[in-house]
Amino acid sequence: MSILVTPTTKIIVQGITGSFGAKHTQLSLAYGTQIAAGVTPGKGGQTFDHAGKSVPVYDTVAQAAKESGATVSVIFVPPPFAADAIIEAVDADLNLVVCITEGIPVRDMVKVKRSMQGRKTRLIGPNCPGVVTPGEGKDSSGGCRIGISPGYIHKKGNIGVVSRSGTLTYEAVWQLTCRGVGQSTCVGIGGDPVNGTSHLDIIKLFEDDPDTHGIIMIGEIGGTSEEEAAEWIKRNCHKPVAGFIAGSTAPAGRRMGHAGAIVSGGRGTAAAKIAAFKDADIGISATPSEMADTLLKMM
Numbered sequence: 001m002s003i004l005v006t007p008t009t010k011i012i013v014q015g016i017t018g019s020f021g022a023k024h025t026q027l028s029l030a031y032g033t034q035i036a037a038g039v040t041p042g043k044g045g046q047t048f049d050h051a052g053k054s055v056p057v058y059d060t061v062a063q064a065a066k067e068s069g070a071t072v073s074v075i076f077v078p079p080p081f082a083a084d085a086i087i088e089a090v091d092a093d094l095n096l097v098v099c100i101t102e103g104i105p106v107r108d109m110v111k112v113k114r115s116m117q118g119r120k121t122r123l124i125g126p127n128c129p130g131v132v133t134p135g136e137g138k139d140s141s142g143g144c145r146i147g148i149s150p151g152y153i154h155k156k157g158n159i160g161v162v163s164r165s166g167t168l169t170y171e172a173v174w175q176l177t178c179r180g181v182g183q184s185t186c187v188g189i190g191g192d193p194v195n196g197t198s199h200l201d202i203i204k205l206f207e208d209d210p211d212t213h214g215i216i217m218i219g220e221i222g223g224t225s226e227e228e229a230a231e232w233i234k235r236n237c238h239k240p241v242a243g244f245i246a247g248s249t250a251p252a253g254r255r256m257g258h259a260g261a262i263v264s265g266g267r268g269t270a271a272a273k274i275a276a277f278k279d280a281d282i283g284i285s286a287t288p289s290e291m292a293d294t295l296l297k298m299m
Contacts, residue, residue, distance in 0.1 A: 021076030083108035099125035123196025129166035129188035157182015163218035175292035221247035234280035242295035
């Protein structure tokens with residue numbers, strides 16, 4: 001079992017004809033992902049062809065969803081247009097939208113969040129690596145790869161991974177795979193201050209998934225989402241959770257990496273997040289290289 005997506009999930013790629021979208025569509029098709037349609041305004045009627053597979057391209061998400069039966073969209077659209085792309089996917093009543101785009105203005109994302117109120121669509125991102133549910137084929141192929149994560153590092157199994165950092169997601173996954181331990185689903189939620197899905201949202205899904213037996217949660221300075229997740233884990237989670245907080249040496253007031261990775265007003269410090277983890281009996285990795293081992297010792 002998995003969360004959010006399965007190997008049979010049908011996906012729309014918004015921005016499929018751009019260089020970045022095209023590259024990762026090719027990699028997802030090679031992984032075995034069910035890319036059902038692409039969307040590029042003005043290029044409807046064309047096809048995206050790769051390795052013997054032909055993906056129809058539409059002008060709108062509504063057309064693509066109606067014709068293909070897809071329920072998920074991934075967005076590779078430049079920052080000035082990405083917010084409208086998200087809203088278009090929400091208006092098409094999709095179940096899930098994964099926005100890879102980095103650099104979307106905060107004001108635009110506030111507009112997106114307001115437009116999503118009362119709608120069924122879940123947003124992952126923006127500024128995230130996406131979602132991977134590994135398959136059972138060679139290099140975990142035959143699964144569902146949405147976004148930019150390298151598919152070959154994954155292995156089908158029972159550990160859930162959720163992270164604000166793309167590279168640390170890959171590091172945790174690779175550590176697990178090298179130890180012969182597979183993953184149920186790996187979710188990069190992104191590091192922007194205004195995003196669609198939090199650590200807590202994903203932790204709750206992992207808790208309810210019978211085939212997820214343990215969880216790695218990776219956070220960083222800025223915001224309070226890690227503390228909120230830790231409080232819920234303390235009271236409700238019955239599965240072992242290991243965590244790592246990036247940015248413990250970052251100076252206050254200076255943004256580090258992600259747009260949301262900044263300590264301001266005395267909130268969002270690494271020390272506060274680590275204290276919350278300890279209080280919730282979350283296993284704490286002192287360094288990124290220990291994430292998998294910390295969880296496996298707990299299990």
